[in-house]
Amino acid sequence: MPFSSSSSSSPTLISRCTVFPEQKSSIGTLKLSVSDLPMLSCQYIQKGVVFTRPTLSIDALVCLLKRGLSQTLTHFPALAGRLSTDSAGYVNVACNDAGVDFFHANATYLSICEILSPIYVPDSVRKLFAFDGAVSYDGHFKPIAAVQVTELADGVFIGCTVNHAVVDGTSFWNFFNTFAEVCRGVNRISRPPDFRRNFVKDSPAVLNFPDGSPKVSFNTDAPLRERIFHFSREAILDLKSRANAPPLRKRMENGFSIEAEILGKQSNDGWKINGTHTPNGKKMTVVRNAVLKSPRYETVTEEVSSFQSLCAQLWRSVTRARKLSQTKSTTFRMAVNCRHRLEPRIDPFYFGNAIQSIPTVASAGEVLxxxxxxxxxxxxxxxxxxxxxxxxxxxxxxxxxxxxxxxxNFDGAMITMGSSPRFPMYDNDFGWGRPLAVRSGRANKFDGKISAFPGREGGGSVDLEVCLAPETMAGVENDLEFMQYVSFD
Structure with a gap:
């Protein structure tokens, strides 16, 4: 733990306790799915929010958060459990009400400005989270979740750390949002989680670890620069316009063409086949790569989304900054939510991991x-x-x-995009207003790891949390094509 009783550069631990669900769980055991199991070697998710100081005293605030957390765990009993591996090798979440860790820390040497104003995310931010360095497999003997509330000089930071084999980003933020909702005093939570184990199927696959527990697959000691780049709604729309102009028309083998019209990432992710309606209400049929060899095609509208446009610009600028050879293969990975991709769809608040990684590969020469x-x-x-x-x-x-x-980043030419600007990160009013900013801990960060957050002002603005090798970051910061879209407000 990054706590200290003497150093002015580390939070001082005031108290630590275990918070149990207000009501006992009746769920029993949840088997990890084929989307959960691969995350056992990933570090715990660490995300938190910065607030101005509430009018409550700190003691009253801590009591409010503990009580609210206990009530929230009643709705999310998996987070109060532990991982277990049965005799057949299956890894499960035992919903045994073992509880979560709750930390109250003091870092009044640190102001909100000192967290948010530096060009690079300061090292002090990682000290605002519990379980630094923990791997998800550790949930066999460590709590699946922890909450740390840290007093700042002029505010408070609430950080949540949750096992990545138990939650993905959708499930994480549903828990965090519900935690805030309960603390705010709502009588009925708005988005109850779905604990059915219906992601694809009940797989017989077993994940073995012949060398003991799994280890992270990247160098946790490699030097990194971490910076938040903010893109206003206007900048995003400008990028989208560039990505879609002139009008996107691609000639197919038999003379039919594809034009543009899926608006935004959510609509882009929401299509269905055979002329069914998309979320924006327009009837369409989508031609997919997988069916391009079919003898017949329909003309459809298909627009590159705002987020894909931003990702494309990042891909170009990072590739240029890395000074790769023209023939070097580059990979841009995007994590996608599969809940709405499956037929039949699973619940939007399915609890667990329901994600896959989509790699797009091109040579550095092609990208540039x-x-x-x-x-x-x-x-x-x-x-x-x-x-x-x-x-x-x-x-x-x-x-x-x-x-x-x-x-x-195994070959020096990879980018991995995680999180999503559509996650409701600012829907976390615990009773004294919305957060000022979102920050994450040190977990799962390496050269080329990018996380997308919504901008606080909304309206389609985006924050990118960019982690790069120092020399690559310097190159991106000197890339005029990229920096012309960055806001410095």
Whole structure:
């Protein structure tokens, strides 16, 4: 733990306790799915929010948070459990009401400005989270979740640390939002989690660890620079316009064409086949990469999304900053939510991991010699093609060779995009207003790891938490094509 009783550069631990669910769980045991198991080698998710100081005294605030957490765990009993491996090798969450850790710390030497104003995210931020360095497999003997509330000179930071084999980003933020909702005094939570184990199927696959517990797959000691780049709504729209102009028309083998019209990432992710309606209410049929060899095609509208446009610009600028050879293969990985991709769809608040990683590969020469539209189109095609059949095919391939998900930049030319600007990170009013900012801990960070957050002002603005090798970060900061879209407000 990063606590100290003497150093002015580390929080002082005031108290530590175990918080139990207000009501006993009746769920029993939840088997980890084929989407959960690969995360056992990942570190715990660490995300938190910065607030101005509430009018409550700190003692009253801590009591409020403990009581609210206990009530919230009643709705999320898996977080109060522990991992267990049965005699057949299956890893489960035992919903045994063992509780979560709650820490109250003091860091009044640190102001909100000192957290948010520096160009690079300061080292002090990682000290605002519990379980630093913990790997998800550790949930066998460590709490699945922990909450740390830290007093600042002029505010408070609430950080949540949750086992990544038990939650993905959707489940994490549903828990965090519900925690705030309960503390705010609502009588009925708005988004109850769905604990059915219906992600694809009940797989017989077993993940073995012949060398003991799994280890992280990246160098945790490699030097990194971490910076939050803010993109206003106007900047995002400008990028999207570049990615879609001139009008996107791609000639197909038999003379039919594809044009543009899925608006935004959510709509982009929401299509269905056979002329069914998309979330924006427009009837359409999507032609996917997987069916391009079919003898007939329909003309459809298909627009590169705002987020894909931003990702494409990042791909170009990071590739340029890395000074790779023209023939070097580069990979841009995007984590996607599979809840709405499956047929039948699973509940939007399915609790657990329901994600897969989509890699898009191109040589450095291709990324830099083509324009933004070309890069964005490569990303877009892969996202659109990731349908029910693709998800199930990925599961089948994993079952043939069960393994943990390899996080890292193994060849010096990889980018991994996580989180989402559509997660409700600012819907966390605990009773004294919305957060000022979102920050994350040190977990799962390496050269090329990017996390997308919504901008606080909303409206389609985006914050990118960018982790890069120092020399690569310097190159991106000197890349005018990238920096012209960054806001410095």
């Amino acid at each position: 010699s083509h324009d933004l539209q070309w890069c964005a189109t490569q990303l877009h095609r892969n996202v659109v093609a990731h349908d029910d059949a693709t998800v199930r095919r990925g599961v089948e391939e994993w079952e043939k060779n069960p393994r943990c998900f390899p996080l890292g």
